[in-house]
Amino acid sequence: MSSITASGTPAGTAARRVPAPYWNPYLAGFGLGLVLLAAYLLAGRGLGATGAFSSVAAWIANLISPEHAQASAVHARYLESGSPATAWLVWLLIGSFIGAAVSGFLAGRTSLTIERGPRITDNQRLVLALAGGIIAGLGAKIARGCTSGQALTGAAVLNAGSLVFMGAVFVAGYAVAWLFARKEWL
Amino acid sequence: MFPLSSTMELTQAASLGLALVIGLGFGFFLEKAGFGSTRKLAAVFYFYDMAVVKVMFTAIVTTMVGIFLLSSAGALDLAELYIEPSNYPAAIIGGIVFGVGFIVGGYCPGTSLTAAATGRIDGWVFIAGIFIASYAYAELLSGFDTWLASSANPDVTLPSLTGIPMGWFVLLFIGFLALAGWGMSLAEKKFAGLRP
Numbered sequence: 396m397s398s399i400t401a402s403g404t405p406a407g408t409a410a411r412r413v414p415a416p417y418w419n420p421y422l423a424g425f426g427l428g429l430v431l432l433a434a435y436l437l438a439g440r441g442l443g444a445t446g447a448f449s450s451v452a453a454w455i456a457n458l459i460s461p462e463h464a465q466a467s468a469v470h471a472r473y474l475e476s477g478s479p480a481t482a483w484l485v486w487l488l489i490g491s492f493i494g495a496a497v498s499g500f501l502a503g504r505t506s507l508t509i510e511r512g513p514r515i516t517d518n519q520r521l522v523l524a525l526a527g528g529i530i531a532g533l534g535a536k537i538a539r540g541c542t543s544g545q546a547l548t549g550a551a552v553l554n555a556g557s558l559v560f561m562g563a564v565f566v567a568g569y570a571v572a573w574l575f576a577r578k579e580w581l
Numbered sequence: 582m583f584p585l586s587s588t589m590e591l592t593q594a595a596s597l598g599l600a601l602v603i604g605l606g607f608g609f610f611l612e613k614a615g616f617g618s619t620r621k622l623a624a625v626f627y628f629y630d631m632a633v634v635k636v637m638f639t640a641i642v643t644t645m646v647g648i649f650l651l652s653s654a655g656a657l658d659l660a661e662l663y664i665e666p667s668n669y670p671a672a673i674i675g676g677i678v679f680g681v682g683f684i685v686g687g688y689c690p691g692t693s694l695t696a697a698a699t700g701r702i703d704g705w706v707f708i709a710g711i712f713i714a715s716y717a718y719a720e721l722l723s724g725f726d727t728w729l730a731s732s733a734n735p736d737v738t739l740p741s742l743t744g745i746p747m748g749w750f751v752l753l754f755i756g757f758l759a760l761a762g763w764g765m766s767l768a769e770k771k772f773a774g775l776r777p
Binding site: 417418434439449452453455469483484487488490496499506508510514524526528530533534537539544547549551552555559561564569571577579 | 584597609610618623626636642666668674685698701703711715717729734738
């Protein structure tokens with residue numbers, strides 16, 4: 396296992412081929428926009444990443460104890476729409492994983508690494524990634540959506556709540572980045 | 582005519598297949614844009630590489646223009662699109678908590694998946710965190726969730742809120758994208774020294 400260091404390339408992997416550059420952001424954004432447009436036109440709904448996790452969580456809770464799962468309004472909401480195997484968001488997520496894996500592999504960007512800022516250790520990075528995942532997951536549950544399901548999907552149809560969400564994300568992100576997280580990333 | 586889902590009956594298999602194909606495109610472009618790299622995502626908060634925001638804004642404007650043109654031409658029925666009910670307290674509280682998690686963890690849910698798909702172990706760990714949060718939220722905060730949901734307003738969009746037609750907002754967003762693109766290229770130069 397290697398770490399991605401300040402130069403942005405995996406350390407100690409001189410033999411590895413150089414990864415292809417990322418696409419021009421406006422071109423990639425245009426492509427992403429067309430995918431979101433296709434979702435709206437074909438399925439009548441946007442994209443989402445967080446709902447699939449709740450669907451699987453509800454399914455597991457139901458396996459352990461159906462009575463207990465039904466007692467939670469949140470689990471019950473996801474159980475109503477059936478098992479994760481027939482959930483739209485789960486299939487969307489599976490597709491996203493495959494799409495990203497194929498793109499990354501073809502571009503030479505796939506490697507088993509821990510990516511982090513230059514001034515923290517791998518273990519610190521993993522603890523922060525877990526903590527961040529829990530905090531962001533909680534935020535996405537409260538807001539009923541994340542950067543995909545609220546910010547991107549909602550902003551494209553001028554959804555007022557989604558635009559408020561996006562503003563709150565940026566304000567909190569910039570505040571924490573400059574007040575507390577400089578050592579983590581710079 | 583559109584959305585297709587309201588004009589023709591899709592079988593469950595067709596609907597899930599559609600989700601898979603749309604997902605393929607979603608993941609592909611996220612990865613191509615660099616969203617699988619936690620340092621590229623975090624860079625946005627320090628201004629030295631704004632690519633992630635450029636991608637996001639361009640995608641929003643692209644979809645918005647497409648939806649506006651097709652609905653103006655009568656090919657898309659806006660009323661048939663699913664729009665998440667607006668809930669301002671939830672958006673603000675959730676957005677703040679989410680923003681903290683984003684910069685601490687270096688990902689959001691969709692991008693952690695992109696990172697995991699290209700072998701980033703920190704991406705897998707972030708995903709584990711989302712899963713823990715999803716489970717814990719349903720177990721411990723379902724009362725809070727019910728209370729939050731009670732203040733949601735269905736289908737509140739800027740045009741319905743202000744009475745100003747969608748076309749003006751589309752123009753505003755195009756102008757904003759152009760201005761922000763120029764501003765971001767200046768910021769990238771000014772903060773280039775921060776790049777680790």
